[in-house]
Amino acid sequence: MLLQYMSLASGSSGNCCYVGTDDYGILIDAGISARNIKKALKDNNIPMEKIVALCITHDHADHIKAAGSLGEKMGIPVYTTATIMAGMNRNYCMTDKIYSAHREIVKEVPFMIRDFELTAFEVPHDGSDNVGYRLRYGDHTFVLATDMGHITETAARYITQANYLVIEANYDATMLQNGPYPLHLKRRIVAPCGHMDNAETAEFLATHYTPALTHIFLCHLSLDNNHPQLAYKTVEGRLYNEGIRVGKDVQLATLARNHPSELYNFEK
DSSP states (O other), rough: OOOOOOOOOOOOOOOOOEEEEEEEEEEOOOOSSSHHHHHHHTTTTOOGGEEEEESSOOOHHHTTTHHHHIITTOOEEEEEOHHHHHHHOOOOTTTSOOOOTTEEEOOOOEETTTTTTEEEEEESSSSSOOOOEEEEEETTTEEOOOOSSSOOOHHHHHTTTOSSEEEEBBBBBBHHHHSOHHHHHHHHHSSSTSOOBHHHHHHHHHHHTTTOOOOOEEEEEOOOSHHHHHHHHHHHHHHTTTTTOOOTTTTEEEOOOSSSSOOOEEEE
């Protein structure tokens, strides 16, 4: 069974990814324009007609910009909690509000989208409500955990099930401390409901690795307080200290902020 994954954008200016099969797929978040979503998919021979659902992690602008357009104008069902949906419809950035397209979900209650079994799980962040997603398809388990200030026991329970893991490595602590952000924003980022830094993510991955995990994608890297090479090296080095070899035991990649990744094909 073939599972496909592609990041369309990952960062504070917009987040969106595609998870699909040969026949259909879903989007997780829609924080870039509908036009750019369509183009990225088309460039990989994925027509918009293949998109059967949109799942939303939380109601911040960089995750929902095109959600109303995709949901109400294009008729794509939008799956998220009632609290997140209410927050989305209050958000200034979403000019097309969502009503009929909403499909309400409840955290830790699995739901089906065709052959995909999805479960939303709570992550600590400062949106109205915040979730990550576990997706099961045949023997594949895909997990996305982004925009979280720390990894709770609940989040860890889902993250450690992943074969393919998209996880936040937002900032380098030294870069943030010495950087240009005002103090109130620095405090928000490092708060328990803020974002994860490279070292925290690396430590969790190194101490919770299992051979079932084959691919790690570091997401939501900060433009001003991180570098892709730094995030990569921090995680690679910490894994190496535990005897886990990147390129042999697990594949590691950083996701670009403003352009799509390659289309990954996972087979089992």
